[in-house]
Amino acid sequence: MRIGVIGAGVVGALIARELCRYGIEVHLFEREEDVSFGVSKANSGVIHGCFHEKPGTTRARFCVEGNAEYTALARELDFPFKRIGAHVIAFNSDDVAALERLKAQGEEIGCAGLEIIDREEILSREPRVNPDVRAALWSPTVGIVEPWDVAIAAVENACANGLVLHLGTEVTGIRVTGGRVTGIATDAGGFSLDAVVNAAGLYADRVARMAGVDRPVLHPRRGEYILLDKQAAGTANSVLFPAPTNNSKGILVLPTVDGNILLGPTADDLPALSPDAAATSSVGLAAVVSGAKRLVPGLDPRLTIKTFAGVRPEPAGGEFVVGPTVVRGFYQAAGMRSPGLTAAPAVARYLSREIAAEFGLEEKSAFDPQRKSPPRFSELDEAARAALIEEDSSYGRIVCRCNEVTEGEIVAAIRRGARTVDGVKFRTRAGFGRCQGGFCTARILTILSRELGVPPEEVTVRGKDDRIVVGRVRP
Ligand SMILES: Cc1cc2nc3c(=O)[nH]c(=O)nc-3n(C[C@H](O)[C@H](O)[C@H](O)COP(=O)(O)OP(=O)(O)OC[C@H]3O[C@@H](n4cnc5c(N)ncnc54)[C@H](O)[C@@H]3O)c2cc1C
Numbered sequence: 001m002r003i004g005v006i007g008a009g010v011v012g013a014l015i016a017r018e019l020c021r022y023g024i025e026v027h028l029f030e031r032e033e034d035v036s037f038g039v040s041k042a043n044s045g046v047i048h049g050c051f052h053e054k055p056g057t058t059r060a061r062f063c064v065e066g067n068a069e070y071t072a073l074a075r076e077l078d079f080p081f082k083r084i085g086a087h088v089i090a091f092n093s094d095d096v097a098a099l100e101r102l103k104a105q106g107e108e109i110g111c112a113g114l115e116i117i118d119r120e121e122i123l124s125r126e127p128r129v130n131p132d133v134r135a136a137l138w139s140p141t142v143g144i145v146e147p148w149d150v151a152i153a154a155v156e157n158a159c160a161n162g163l164v165l166h167l168g169t170e171v172t173g174i175r176v177t178g179g180r181v182t183g184i185a186t187d188a189g190g191f192s193l194d195a196v197v198n199a200a201g202l203y204a205d206r207v208a209r210m211a212g213v214d215r216p217v218l219h220p221r222r223g224e225y226i227l228l229d230k231q232a233a234g235t236a237n238s239v240l241f242p243a244p245t246n247n248s249k250g251i252l253v254l255p256t257v258d259g260n261i262l263l264g265p266t267a268d269d270l271p272a273l274s275p276d277a278a279a280t281s282s283v284g285l286a287a288v289v290s291g292a293k294r295l296v297p298g299l300d301p302r303l304t305i306k307t308f309a310g311v312r313p314e315p316a317g318g319e320f321v322v323g324p325t326v327v328r329g330f331y332q333a334a335g336m337r338s339p340g341l342t343a344a345p346a347v348a349r350y351l352s353r354e355i356a357a358e359f360g361l362e363e364k365s366a367f368d369p370q371r372k373s374p375p376r377f378s379e380l381d382e383a384a385r386a387a388l389i390e391e392d393s394s395y396g397r398i399v400c401r402c403n404e405v406t407e408g409e410i411v412a413a414i415r416r417g418a419r420t421v422d423g424v425k426f427r428t429r430a431g432f433g434r435c436q437g438g439f440c441t442a443r444i445l446t447i448l449s450r451e452l453g454v455p456p457e458e459v460t461v462r463g464k465d466d467r468i469v470v471g472r473v474r475p
Helices: 010-019 058-077 093-109 119-125 147-160 201-210 282-295 340-359 382-391 407-415 421-428 441-452
Strands: 002-006 025-029 086-090 115-118 135-139 164-166 171-177 180-186 189-192 195-198 218-228 239-242 252-255 261-264 304-315 321-324 330-334 398-400
Touching (some): 002 010, 002 189, 010 025, 010 195, 010 330, 010 340, 025 147, 058 147, 058 340, 086 119, 093 135, 115 119, 119 135, 147 340, 147 421, 180 195, 195 340, 201 330, 218 282, 398 407, 398 441, 407 421, 421 441
Parallel strands (some): 086 239, 195 330
Antiparallel strands (some): 086 135, 115 135, 218 261, 239 252, 252 261
């Protein structure tokens, strides 16, 4: 049997990995030049406690299961994951009533350890929180990841277990014959397939229509963010939420796994997907600052090192669209708005088991769930650094000064699949620091050019025509 997964975001990556447990041929198609360049690239990276989700919904079910799976998943795939917990901050009696509702809702769906704490307790745990705080809801199961780490690790592990990865390959059509999937068309030619999984993120509605399926109906909802320098460490020790609004969990203040502070997101419904859907705006960023300052009044926006936006694929009705369709062999993991990152492992497990049951698939004994991440120079002690440099002198050359990333790590990332400056950045953190690549981009470009055997003019930021240099000044 041959099965194709469309979309190498966190959802498609984990589905492809789960499918590799069975003795079948699995193909993953991604139109971008790398894994996790879609919605999975720009979000809060919170593994939610799920108390925001309504009982009885697909979101609640997959969120609770997915959250529980992250500890084992992070161990197997060796990506950084920290269960730092979250506090929902209440400032008035309406907010306190909202905390009570969230706690009751969370307990009904199975979130463990929820507790309402008083003003003194929250201020002792989070001394920078607004002193006007009245109470907070504590959720110990909330965690943080860098979302692209999860997708990259899952794809690497799936490839080690036989996955065929087709990057830079856009699916343009789905062949359905006699009510069942028989293949797909792509811009790199056709493929015969027995089943297809639609995990196309913001484009999942278009992909569904290619198979003649009319759900999901999606609309884009933008979220803007501000990333603060590591100097802001300590602004928050846990994920800080305000009491939620009707269409979002509100603007958060949280540490990232690398020790920066992230503020955001906003929630703006857009009329349609457009090339500038993920642009930031002065209005949006001002809303981020004022929302974040309400939680932590003393935070310093002058420590901003980056602003960015992500776009949520909001499904009509708000529910994830996960499972089989009227077309035999056409499955969906679509409408994956927040908490899709949290839910992804559970969605992947559920869907792969559904497919296995329908096609009578057996798990293969040879599947190896373990993947080892390459060494991070900045995290090693002196002895380990010296040993690494002894083995390979390129680990002795620092390329990204802000995050102390070495040439050896950049070469390792390229050998593991990075083809672009962003591919290197997401795998190594080079260019993610205070100077945002001002110092190291040219050097990364040179290393990419050398390792890939292409002229510098062909190296791109993130694929296609996104080139950095246009030509030589002198021949
Ligand atoms: C602002 C914001 C904040 C969020 N915060 C959180 C959070 O804190 N916690 C949480 O759990 N969730 C959060 N989410 C939700 C989470 O980011 C998403 O649910 C998740 O990333 C969706 O992953 P995906 O794989 O479905 O989509 P994507 O990552 O978009 O992957 C789909 C892929 O399909 C590819 N593709 C599309 N069409 C085609 C085609 N025709 N052919 C080939 N490839 C195609 C795309 O290029 C893309 O790479 C947030 C989302 C946003 C936008």
